[in-house]
Amino acid sequence: MISGDAALIAVLKRDRLIVGMALALLAALAWAYLLRLNGTMTTLQPGMANTDISGMAGSAMPMNVPGPGAWDSAHLGFLFAMWATMMVAMMTPAVAPMVLIYTRVGRQARVQGTPFAPAAWFAGGYLLAWVGFALLAALAQYELARALALSPAMRVVDRFAAGSVLVLAGLYQWTPVKDVCLAHCTAPLSFIQRHGGFQPAAAGSFRLGLRHGLFCIGCCWLLMALLFVGGVMNMAWIVVLVAVVIAEKLVPAGRYFSRGLGLAAIFAGIWVVLR
Numbered sequence: 001m002i003s004g005d006a007a008l009i010a011v012l013k014r015d016r017l018i019v020g021m022a023l024a025l026l027a028a029l030a031w032a033y034l035l036r037l038n039g040t041m042t043t044l045q046p047g048m049a050n051t052d053i054s055g056m057a058g059s060a061m062p063m064n065v066p067g068p069g070a071w072d073s074a075h076l077g078f079l080f081a082m083w084a085t086m087m088v089a090m091m092t093p094a095v096a097p098m099v100l101i102y103t104r105v106g107r108q109a110r111v112q113g114t115p116f117a118p119a120a121w122f123a124g125g126y127l128l129a130w131v132g133f134a135l136l137a138a139l140a141q142y143e144l145a146r147a148l149a150l151s152p153a154m155r156v157v158d159r160f161a162a163g164s165v166l167v168l169a170g171l172y173q174w175t176p177v178k179d180v181c182l183a184h185c186t187a188p189l190s191f192i193q194r195h196g197g198f199q200p201a202a203a204g205s206f207r208l209g210l211r212h213g214l215f216c217i218g219c220c221w222l223l224m225a226l227l228f229v230g231g232v233m234n235m236a237w238i239v240v241l242v243a244v245v246i247a248e249k250l251v252p253a254g255r256y257f258s259r260g261l262g263l264a265a266i267f268a269g270i271w272v273v274l275r
Contacts (some may be wrong), residue, residue, distance in 0.1 A: 030089035081135035117205035129213025154232035166269030173262025181218035
């Protein structure tokens with residue numbers, strides 16, 4: 001006979017494996033889409049006619065990138081789909097530890113007769129926050145592209161603007177707002193306890209995940225703005241930013257790492273302006 005504790009441990013391991021595989025599959029699908037998009041799209045710039053983006057956002061009709069002032073809702077929709085997929089690909093690995101903790105505690109609560117909503121609701125709220133951020137980023141790229149402020153590689157063409165973004169991102173790493181948001185991101189159980197605890201209802205769990213996502217955005221939004229410096233679809237740059245976001249949350253001296261990164265960004269921004 002298997003003891004109750006041993007059975008619970010086995011169930012917890014099974015739940016952890018299932019949830020981990022689901023998160024890995026979600027991230028893998030998003031990354032696969034980005035890789036396909038990166039290999040197919042030559043540019044997404046006004047004035048660069050004959051750039052076919054058909055099929056990239058599920059469209060059945062060919063779409064050519066229009067000239068200045070000719071952008072429409074279809075192209076904005078494509079940008080939104082691209083950014084939303086990018087955020088899911090980048091942030092799913094970052095939230096995975098939190099979701100796994102939520103899953104483990106949820107199973108233990110169910111065994112004790114006080115179940116609460118599945119972790120999927122929490123993860124859904126978190127990712128919805130980043131999808132909302134993706135809409136804002138798509139609108140920003142839409143306007144930059146209309147103003148011919150982006151290169152064919154989807155980088156800011158003006159070096160002063162690019163350097164300024166780097167400096168601002170570096171300075172933000174030293175702000176109290178960054179400190180508060182990072183503190184919420186690096187202490188999952190403390191965050192849950194400070195914001196109402198584990199929720200028995202799906203709506204409560206979803207709101208908790210949404211709130212966690214908003215704090216995560218507050219922590220990382222200027223790091224994501226660096227995509228306009230390194231190239232929105234520069235896969236190597238995307239991987240670097242993912243590594244930075246995860247390191248800020250997981251390394252023991254994450255706050256010092258964050259501030260050191262800020263100094264590096266400030267010096268890099270100055271170099272970009274003066275080079």
